[in-house]
Amino acid sequence: MLAYLLRRLIALVLSLAVASVVIFLVVEVAPGDPASYMLGINAQPDTVAALRSELGLDVPKVQRYLTWVGGMLSGDFGTSYTYRTPISEMIADRLWISLPLALLALLLSTLIAFPAGLIAAARRGQGSDVGVMAATQLGVAIPNFWFAMLLVALFAIKLRWFPSGGFPGWDDPLKALKALTLPAIALALPQAAILTRVMRSSLIDIMGEDFMRTARAKGLSRRQALWHHGVRNALIPVLTIIGLQFSFLLAGAIIIEQVFFLPGLGRLVFQSITQRDLIVVESVVMLLVFAVITVNFAVDMAYAIADPRLRRRA
Amino acid sequence: MNRNLIIGMFLSLLFVAAALLSFLWTPASTETLNISGRLQAPNWDNWLGTDHFGRDILSMIMVGARTSIAVALVAVGIGMGVGVPLGLAAAANQGGLLDEFISRLNDLIFAFPSLVIAILITAVFGAGAVNAIIAIGIFNIPVFARLSRGAALSVWQREFILAARTAGKSAARISTEHILPNIANLLIVQGTIQFSLGILAEAGLSYVGLGAQPPIPSWGRMLADAQTMVTLAPHVAIIPGMAIVLMVLGLNLLGDGLRDALDPRLKGRRA
Numbered sequence: 040m041l042a043y044l045l046r047r048l049i050a051l052v053l054s055l056a057v058a059s060v061v062i063f064l065v066v067e068v069a070p071g072d073p074a075s076y077m078l079g080i081n082a083q084p085d086t087v088a089a090l091r092s093e094l095g096l097d098v099p100k101v102q103r104y105l106t107w108v109g110g111m112l113s114g115d116f117g118t119s120y121t122y123r124t125p126i127s128e129m130i131a132d133r134l135w136i137s138l139p140l141a142l143l144a145l146l147l148s149t150l151i152a153f154p155a156g157l158i159a160a161a162r163r164g165q166g167s168d169v170g171v172m173a174a175t176q177l178g179v180a181i182p183n184f185w186f187a188m189l190l191v192a193l194f195a196i197k198l199r200w201f202p203s204g205g206f207p208g209w210d211d212p213l214k215a216l217k218a219l220t221l222p223a224i225a226l227a228l229p230q231a232a233i234l235t236r237v238m239r240s241s242l243i244d245i246m247g248e249d250f251m252r253t254a255r256a257k258g259l260s261r262r263q264a265l266w267h268h269g270v271r272n273a274l275i276p277v278l279t280i281i282g283l284q285f286s287f288l289l290a291g292a293i294i295i296e297q298v299f300f301l302p303g304l305g306r307l308v309f310q311s312i313t314q315r316d317l318i319v320v321e322s323v324v325m326l327l328v329f330a331v332i333t334v335n336f337a338v339d340m341a342y343a344i345a346d347p348r349l350r351r352r353a
Numbered sequence: 354m355n356r357n358l359i360i361g362m363f364l365s366l367l368f369v370a371a372a373l374l375s376f377l378w379t380p381a382s383t384e385t386l387n388i389s390g391r392l393q394a395p396n397w398d399n400w401l402g403t404d405h406f407g408r409d410i411l412s413m414i415m416v417g418a419r420t421s422i423a424v425a426l427v428a429v430g431i432g433m434g435v436g437v438p439l440g441l442a443a444a445a446n447q448g449g450l451l452d453e454f455i456s457r458l459n460d461l462i463f464a465f466p467s468l469v470i471a472i473l474i475t476a477v478f479g480a481g482a483v484n485a486i487i488a489i490g491i492f493n494i495p496v497f498a499r500l501s502r503g504a505a506l507s508v509w510q511r512e513f514i515l516a517a518r519t520a521g522k523s524a525a526r527i528s529t530e531h532i533l534p535n536i537a538n539l540l541i542v543q544g545t546i547q548f549s550l551g552i553l554a555e556a557g558l559s560y561v562g563l564g565a566q567p568p569i570p571s572w573g574r575m576l577a578d579a580q581t582m583v584t585l586a587p588h589v590a591i592i593p594g595m596a597i598v599l600m601v602l603g604l605n606l607l608g609d610g611l612r613d614a615l616d617p618r619l620k621g622r623r624a
Contacts, residue, residue: 054461061461065473180549180601182556185576185594192583192590286466293468294557298580308469309561312476324469331464 043343051336058328063104066317072096073120076315094120107321116322121314126322129307136206136219137296137303141288143216143223145281148231155231156238156277161265163243171235178232187225187298194221204300222299226292230284237280241273248272282338286331358610364603368596372418381409383416383570392586402588405578410589414596417570420482421600424564425551427486429544432493437540439494440501441532444509445524455502459495467492471554475563482565489554493547500543504536538615542608549604556597572597 074090075082091097095106110117116126159171195203201221207214245251246269254264293305300306304323311319380400387407395402401410443455471488478484508514509532517527558564559573567574572593579590 050457054457054464057461058464065470065477068477176602176605177598180598180605182553182560182573182576182594182597182601184557184560185590185597188576188580188583188590189594192587196584289466293472294561297561305469309472312473320473324466324473327466327469328464331466335460335464 040343044340047336047339051332054332055329058332059108059325060104062321062324062328063107066321067100073315073317077120107318111322111325116326117318119311119316119319121311121316121319126319129319130304130323130326133302133304133307135209136301137289137292137305139215140219140223140226140292140296140301140303141285143219144226144230144288144292145285147223147227148234148284149281151227151231152234152238152277155235156242157265157270159235159239160242160246161262168239171239175232175235178235179229181228183225183229184294184298186228187222187295190221190225191298204298206301218299218301222292222295222301225295225298226288230288234277234280234284238273238277241276242269245269245273279338282334286327286334289327289330355610355613357606358614361603361606361608361610364599365607368418368600368603369422371415372422375412375415375419379409379412379415381412383408383412384568392582392589394586394588401592402586404575404589405582405586410575410592413570413575414572414593417572417575417593418596418600420559420565420569420571421552421555421597424482424486424489424555425548428489428493428551428554429547431486431490432497432547433540433544436494436497436499437501437533440498440503441505441528443498443502444505444532445528447506447509452502455498459499462492462495465492468554468557471558472561472563475558480563480566482569485555485558485564488558489551493551496547497540497543500539501536504539505532508532508535538611542612542615545604545608545611549601549608552597552601552604 072087072091074094074096075087078087078090088097095103098106107117114127116130118124119126119129122129155171155174159168162168191203194200202218206218209215242265246265251264251268254268255261259267289304292301292303293309295301296303296306297309304327308320308323311317311323385408387403389407390399390403391405391407393399393403393407399409399411401414404410404413439455439458443452446452471485471492474488474491475481475484505528514527514531517531522530555564555571556573556576559571560577562574562577564573565571575593576590579586579593583590
């Protein structure tokens, strides 16, 4: 186990290192100098040069990369070119929106997917299964930003139940939750569809297992067997997908945040890209990649602890 | 023939035909503006109504289908063209350094938030259809690499591969002559799925203004333009969205139908 852990740990560090280089390079080759972008087209060359040195843009790339990575390792993500504020503070602010939004969307999609998947699997081939599967087909085909637009038209503009956009802050938690409700529903739709399918097929696989037949032979009804033995075993792939969806939701909300004018992480990246605030882009994207890679690592580890066969194979 | 396959093929072909037809004929020009006739509901002259510039929406949808299909199709091509050879090479070299390298590379690309990187690429290198293709295509590579590696590994265990090896064929020749035809079914099915995901990604990118640029019509752009007019003229927002849904739905059904048709054992077990 220790050797396996060590191997995976080295792979983890290597992936993170390579990811940081890739992100740095993509952003570095970007046309457009941040300093001249900030000062506008009429700026004097010496003013641009002064700002460049102030922002630390005049040092060699390798040194800049090392400063950036070194800073992140010590919790310093750098300072935004545009706002002149520490990026860690900006990220922390945005996380207060992105994190609850992702959690809310995940909660909604789980609340929809569990019963839907269970019903579909338990009544495989019957009307309700066909209905659920048709609904999931629609769910994955609807672009979530379009769904968001329709939600706004109905629930914000027509019925006025929810705000159409913006975020009032957490001072009034109820208002804040209301502002996040429509975006969370829009985000949850495709996730719920995918999760329902995973839940269904996982349950169907489990129902063919020997221990399920044993449970039935023991005298449990179909429903009891499914509930006591099936669901728990079917949860493993479902939990993996939930883990993956969470990291996806954190970053994937970028377009939905755009629809609802929510100042979350995605919108921060989007604005920074258009403002050539490259250091913010680098740091936030790196943070997201870090989140995905470590979540995957944690999932792998959990599997290895649960299933020793995986350790030997790897 | 199963039902999914028929519906899926019908919907997909409908949009492909509309896109092809738009090169020869559209009900109206998508370039002439007619402000006095703007935001008209569907009527006899404009079957799907007109947009905020008075352009015929049916014509815009037809020309927009070109953009969506072209971007998604080429992105799938990039994914297959690069990913499949990588996956085959990794499988041929199972357990070796090359295999390890390719697998880690796959994991790495998967770890990147694809939408954020796509937005980064298109924003940095300029918004437009070509950069959208590249941005979407890159993330198709690990999908095909992983799929073809996994499928190829199981084919490598078969007896006829052993026969080919004893006949002195090289790993490269075995991969192309024996492995590839045996995993082609899987690749085609995955291709339709990635195609539909590409349509969605292209719509998302052009919705935030990073896909095909005006005046080239694109479905995502049409939705972005319609956003402020949802209550004023709902059809402007509903029709392009329906086009995306039907196209994606069609491709997904086609994929499911093909999978069932090509491998009946999997019927009803799809996730």
